[in-house]
Amino acid sequence: MARRFVLHVDLDEFIAAVEVLRRPELEGRPVVVGGDGDPTKRGVVSTANYEARRFGIRSAMPLRTAYKRHPEAVFLPVDAEAYLAASRDVMDVLRTFGTEVEVMGWDEAFLAAQTGDPEDLARQIQRRVLERTRLWCTVGIGDNRLQAKLATGFGKPRGVFRIDTQSWPDLMHGLPTQELWGIGSKTAAKLAELRVRTIGDLATADESALAERFGPNTGPWLASLGRGEGSDRIHAEGWVAKGLGHERTFQQDLTDPGEIRGEIARLAAEVARDLEREERTAERIVVKVRSSSFFTSTHGVKLAEPSADPAAIEAAAMSALDRFELDRPVRLLGVRAEALQW
Numbered sequence: 001m002a003r004r005f006v007l008h009v010d011l012d013e014f015i016a017a018v019e020v021l022r023r024p025e026l027e028g029r030p031v032v033v034g035g036d037g038d039p040t041k042r043g044v045v046s047t048a049n050y051e052a053r054r055f056g057i058r059s060a061m062p063l064r065t066a067y068k069r070h071p072e073a074v075f076l077p078v079d080a081e082a083y084l085a086a087s088r089d090v091m092d093v094l095r096t097f098g099t100e101v102e103v104m105g106w107d108e109a110f111l112a113a114q115t116g117d118p119e120d121l122a123r124q125i126q127r128r129v130l131e132r133t134r135l136w137c138t139v140g141i142g143d144n145r146l147q148a149k150l151a152t153g154f155g156k157p158r159g160v161f162r163i164d165t166q167s168w169p170d171l172m173h174g175l176p177t178q179e180l181w182g183i184g185s186k187t188a189a190k191l192a193e194l195r196v197r198t199i200g201d202l203a204t205a206d207e208s209a210l211a212e213r214f215g216p217n218t219g220p221w222l223a224s225l226g227r228g229e230g231s232d233r234i235h236a237e238g239w240v241a242k243g244l245g246h247e248r249t250f251q252q253d254l255t256d257p258g259e260i261r262g263e264i265a266r267l268a269a270e271v272a273r274d275l276e277r278e279e280r281t282a283e284r285i286v287v288k289v290r291s292s293s294f295f296t297s298t299h300g301v302k303l304a305e306p307s308a309d310p311a312a313i314e315a316a317a318m319s320a321l322d323r324f325e326l327d328r329p330v331r332l333l334g335v336r337a338e339a340l341q342w
Contacts (some may be wrong), residue, residue, distance in 0.1 A: 005118040006232050007111040008140040009094060010086075010127060012157045013196070014107035016049035017135055018086045019076050030073035032057055032066050035249070037077035039067035042249040046078050050157065091131050097125065100234040105194035110145060112234040122160040146230035149181045161213035168228035173200030180225050190214070191222070202226025244278070245286075245336030246270045253292045253329035260330055261321065267335040268310070268317040275337060282306065282337035285316035289324050290332035299323040300338070313337065 011017070015030045030052035035043025045066050048057040055070035066073065087106040094101045099113040115121050122139035129137050140151030141162035148163075150172070155161030163171055172179075177199055178188040191197070196205050196212060203226035210219030224230070246267050254260050264287060275282060286300035301316040317335050 002116040003113045004112060004114055004232060006142050006145055006148040006234070007113065007122060007125070008142070008152045009109050009129075010138050010140070010152045010156075011090060011107040011109065012136045012138055013049045014086075014135070015046065015047040015078075015083055016052075016210065020049070020078075021086075021134055030055065030070055031076065032063070032073050033076045033078055034063050034066075035077065037075050039063040039075045041251055044249075048073075068314070071177070075323060079279060086133065090129055090135060090137075093129050093132050094125065096128070097121070100236045102234045103235060105226055109232050110148065112232065119160055119162065126160070126232055144228075144230035144232045146181055146225065147228055150179070152332070163228070165228060169200070169203075172228065173198060173226070177202050177226070182225055183222070187214075187222075199226050203228075220323050243281075244271060244274050244280075244340060245319065245334055246274075247288065247332060247334035249332045250330070253331055254333075255329050257326065260326065260333065261318065263333050264317050264321050264335060265314055267333060268314040269337050271337050272308060272310035272313040272316075275313070275340075280340045281308045282313070283339035284337070285320060286336045286338055287317055287320035287324075288332070288334035288336065289321075289326070289330060292329040292331050294331070295328070296332075297324065306339075 016032050017238045019031055019033060022025045028051065031049045032052050033047050034045040035041060038248060043063045045059050045061045045063060046059060047059055052070065052073050057066045057069055063075070066100055081315065083106055091101065091103050091109060095110055099111045104110065104111040113121060118141045122141060125139055126137055129135060136158045138152050138155045138157060139160050140155055142148035142151055143164045147168065151161045151163040168322065175198060176188065177183050177191050177196065178185060180199060190213065194209060196202050202223060205223055205226065207220050207223050210222055212220060213219065248263065248267060254263065282303065284300050284302050284305050285314065286298050288296065288298045290296040299320045301320045302317055303312060
């Protein structure tokens with residue numbers, strides 16, 4: 001009997017897979033993508049394929065650390081335009097199934113469908129995506145978004161996995177709370193203070209105690225996560241980034257205030273160009289500063305009115321920069337436009 005299911009499609013090692021398609025000779029070799037592709041410079045790993053992950057290389061790891069772990073890996077520069085084009089091809093394929101599709105980013109999307117055999121639909125999706133784009137994906141199936149998202153993790157790589165309300169307790173209750181989509185390390189630590197360490201603990205936790213610790217809305221919501229509850233609603237409109245920005249990691253730390261301001265001006269100009277290209281405006285400009293000791297902080301300034309004007313973007317970025325003490329050498333700077341509007 002057909003009923004509504006939510007499917008989560010997650011492309012496997014997406015960025016690295018796109019690079020291997022462009023360079024077939026890299027098939028089966030460890031591939032790391034990040035920065036300008038030079039692992040002797042400062043920068044971080046954007047993605048690593050499964051062959052590279054076997055050496056302990058992970059996303060967000062410094063490139064130099066990745067190089068130490070496996071100097072023979074292939075290091076490549078980030079090419080955002082190529083990944084965006086590949087992502088669009090995949091999302092176009094998903095829409096051919098006549099289901100609701102919600103794009104969540106470059107490499108993932110939710111679908112909702114009425115079907116009596118969601119596993120068969122999932123395998124059809126895998127086959128069609130592979131045939132038309134040569135990219136592999138994993139498909140998670142659930143009664144709601146939470147279950148489908150978590151099921152994808154069980155199915156990686158190239159698999160199909162289903163978690164539903166009936167199977168939830170057996171599959172999930174013994175796992176740490178941090179395995180839940182929506183619970184990070186800080187929240188997990190706070191839950192542990194209440195002796196809530198597993199998803200099963202959370203499912204049966206006293207909601208009044210959770211509300212007292214986390215607030216009247218968040219506390220009960222956390223308990224609902226433990227029970228595997230969530231929305232099955234799919235927003236079929238296209239995915240739009242909530243923010244747009246640029247960062248730069250410097251090979252030599254910056255100490256001169258004039259040089260720092262000059263770099264912020266350049267980053268602000270890049271952000272303004274991107275806003276103009278996408279025909280969008282921003283309501284807020286945020287500046288990010290990372291010191292040589294890796295301490296990272298941000299400050300934001302709201303624009304007088306939504307704008308893409310380069311002068312307004314730069315002025316807001318400079319105003320945000322003035323809120324930093326800048327008493328330590330600077331390793332990284334970033335400027336980001338937020339609350340984007342068409």
